Amino acid sequence: MEENPITDALFGERVPSRPCDGGPRAWRQAQRRTGERTEPLRVDVVRDLAGFNALEEEWNALVLRVDDQVFYRHEFVRCWLEHFGKGAPLRILTARDAAGSLVAVLGLKEEQGHQYGVPVRQLLSLTNKHSCRFDLLAEEPKRAAAAFLSHLMGDPSWDVLRLSDVPEDGAAWALMHAARGAGMPWGAWPSARSPYLTLPSTVTAWTKGRSNAKPLRRRRRRLEEKGRVEVERVSGSEGLEARLEEAFALEQSGWKAQQGTAIAQAEHRRGFYTSLARMAARRGWLGLYFLRLDSRAIAFQYGLEYGSRYLAMKPGYDEVLGEVSPGHLLTENLVQDCIGRGLKELDLLGDDAPYKREWTQAVRQHHWLFIYRDTLVGQTLQRSKFRWAPVAKRMVGRWVRRR
Structure with missing residues (x-):
């Protein structure tokens, strides 16, 4: 077999030792396991929506096999592309085994950008703050990472690969390990710390010991003094358009x-x-909840229910009623409903906001992962972002504190 620096770094015995900037548990040992397949994968590139759409059945089958999360499913990514990715040149990498089966996918797009005033040719994950999380989809992450990075090393049209909001235990960390082993410049930034709540089997077990239970009872009584309080859950298509407009208007207020x-x-x-x-x-999969006062929406939670999780994507509430915390009151009802229907987790997604910490102290750390081409430009970009800029920031901070 022809020598490959990426494959050798992942599966061989000589992995260059380089300092790590504090990566997560996903930095795993790279020794070859007995029976692990090492034959090369065939890498193809999908560059348009038609090619992406043709992958739906295989894509979703892969998600089910490797990490069944709604954010990774073809339908979710298609919604994102149709509204946030219009006109963006796609660079979706796919890997197939000798039998032609789809065994890995890395969803990317091309974009011209700047880093500290320097033009940069970027390959970016199909993400923004509305996509919540991203990962490499792969049956064997190390094998897929070797194939994808080998492909990218032979392509001079990019300077930096950036993957946003990768979970701490995500498969995409195999790409970082492969890059490190091959001597490519790399780096990682912590991003969202997303709170989540593991749900017990009964509401009684959840209520016991809750620090905010009594304050919320008082606020609920004060709200009930103002009128009839009801909770509505919308899960189907009937009347959905009107309910969405109601939620959007409440958020915009x-x-x-x-x-x-x-x-x-x-x-x-x-x-x-x-x-x-x-x-x-x-x-x-829809779980759109409303808290109503005399039929008027005063709080909502837009979310998805998938794989025994409730995924809280977008909340909103009437700020005029802020003294009674309608958003928290709705969250209390939402948790009770989720427990009653047997869900195992409430994922609050996004950043670690103080209001989320009233419900849980558990968080999921995410990172932005960066891999640079091993060129003068790539090395300079990596050093400017991960060495020079942090040093300059610390120096400015010391100067400000001493004033």
Whole structure:
């Protein structure tokens, strides 16, 4: 077999030792296991939506085999592409084994960008803050990483590969290990710390010992003094459009409108969350909750229910009623409903906001992963981001503190 520096680094005995900037548990040992396949995979590149759409059945079968999360499914990625990826040149890497079966996928797009004023040719994961998390989909992550990085090393059209919001135990860390072993410049930034709550089997078990149970009872009584309080769960297509408009309007009535981040303030955001809700309703994944006061929506939670998890994607509440915490009251009802229907986890997604910590102290760490071509440009970009810029930031910080 022809020598390959990536394959040798992953499966051979000589892996260059380089310092790690504090990676997660996913930095695993790379020795070859008995019976592990080492024959090369065939790497192909999908560059348009038609090619991406043709992969749906195989893509979802792969997700089911390796890491069954809704954010990795073809339907979710298609919704994202249709509304956030329009016009972006796709570079979706696929790997097939000797039998022609799809065994790995890495969803990328091309983009021209800048780093500290320097033009950079980027390969970016199909992600933004609305996609929640991303990963390499692979039956054998180390083998797929070897194949994909070998392919990319032979392609001079990029300077940096950036994967956003990879979980701490994600398969994409195999790409970092392969890059490190091959001597390619690399780096990782911590990103979202997403709180999550493991759900017990009964509401009684969950309520016992909760620090916010009594304060929320008082606030619920104060809200009930104002009128009839009800909770509504929308999971199907009937009446969905009206309910979505109700949620979008409620979100836009608060601070998000002032910051320009409300769903309804951008057509691509509105389109994404509308299309996603329609698709989820058809497949039985939608969980759109409302807290109502005399039939008027005063809080909502837009989420997906998938794989025994409730995934809380977008909340909103009437800030006029902030003294009674309608968002927290709805979350309490949501948790009780999820427990009653046998779900195992409430994933609050996104960043580690203080209001989420009222419900749990457990978090999932995510990272941004960077791999640079081993060229003068790539080495300079890596050093500027992971060495020079942090040093400059620390020096400025010391100077500010001494003033």
